[in-house]
Amino acid sequence: MTPLRSLALPVVLVALVCTECDKPDDTSHGAPPPPPAASAEPGACASGGGVVGDAVSVSFFPRTLDGYCVDPRGEVRTYGDQGKLDLEAVCTTAFDGECAIYNQLGLKRLVSLHYVDGAGGAGIVEVNLSRFADANGAYAMFTKRVIADSDPAEPTTPKVLAAGGAGAIGTGRAYVWKDLYLVELTYNNETETPEALTRSSAKVLTSLAKGIGAALPGLASLPIPVLALPTEHRIVNGLQLVPKDALGIKGLGPLAVGYYAEGPVRYREVAMGSPDDAKALEAWKLVKTRPGALPIAGLGDEAVAVSFAPPAPAPNAPHKDYVFARKGPWLLGVGDEDLPTGTTRLTKEEKVAHLKAWLAAGALPAAPGKPGVATVH
DSSP states (O other), X not given: OOOBOOOOOOOOOTTTSOTTSOOOSOOSTTOOOOOOOOOOOTTTTTTSOOOOOOTTTGGGSOSEETXXXXXTTOOOEEEETTOSBOGGGHHXXXXXXXXXXXXXXXXXXXXXXXXXXXXXXXXXXXXXXXXXXXXXXXXXXXXHHHHTTSOTTSTTSOEEOOOSSEEEEXXXXXXXXXXXXXXXXXXXXXXXXXXXHHHHHHHHHHHHHHHHHHHXXXXXXXXXXXXXXXXXXXXXXXXXXXXXXXXXXXXXXXXEEEEXXXXXXXXXXXXXXXXXXXXHHHHHHHHHTSTXXXXXXXXXXXXXXXXXXXXXXXXXXXXXXXXXXXXXTEEEEEEEOOOOTTOBOOXXXXXXXXXXXXXXXXXXXXXXXXXXXOOOO
């Protein structure tokens, strides 16, 4: 199995659990190196493709799909729960330098296999299916893969793909999230030009992502904190979920982060829901007791303005200023984005206005642990 290439990751989770940390220069969006040469030969899929000899996941992988099939001569590796290898082996044979991130997000199981071109072409798709302890961990890893801790407005950011509960596709790579599961697909063909690879990978990866995504069990609805974020002006695929210690505040999370743009103005909006008002007050205390926090009147149940100093490695970076409001079990915030060239920030007054409009819309979903159907606005 070919290891995934290590990212200069944020996301100790240093940039996944801290959306306010400096972003690394790596904008590869988690794309691993090319997998080994395909073992396919003409007619490789004639017998129906390889057999996934794993009782737990066999139903998740179509044996054949649009001319590709599970590699009849390939190895299927399983790790963790009911796997042939333990999770420690993930660090040495699967994820190059990143196993700690998966483990911190609650990785419980991994299945790795390949699809090959039944016509004998050199195309090969590496598939890694991860199962996490909960949907938040799986979705957090999905958003980390899609954004790769860079600016989601960059042209290289994978585009939305309708697969599973959420999907994204870029050149030679695709990702699918659904409930506890994350699927990572990587296409390679050493005989194709870059232009041809772009075309063929889009076709193959779309088919496999949709096929596997449809077969995965569980709920396809997004995590509730994500559903609370406004969609207007949100950058396509500009979403991130931070399970814990969000914004560098120990104990805060899971927090959904949205990336927004209005012309040259860039900003973030964040949302965290608690099971009840008491839990919400505990989370709120973590925010309002930040050094220098200043109360704001007439916004939600209570509100504060907070300034976050840059991390130690970047002492000359500007502070990031947020306005937070608590409304019942919800903690909402509007704050500064890392400024790409030619962009500007919202003023404090504009952040307050955004929060007032958000609260006035009255479309927050039922908080986690409460009955009710989530409503997206």
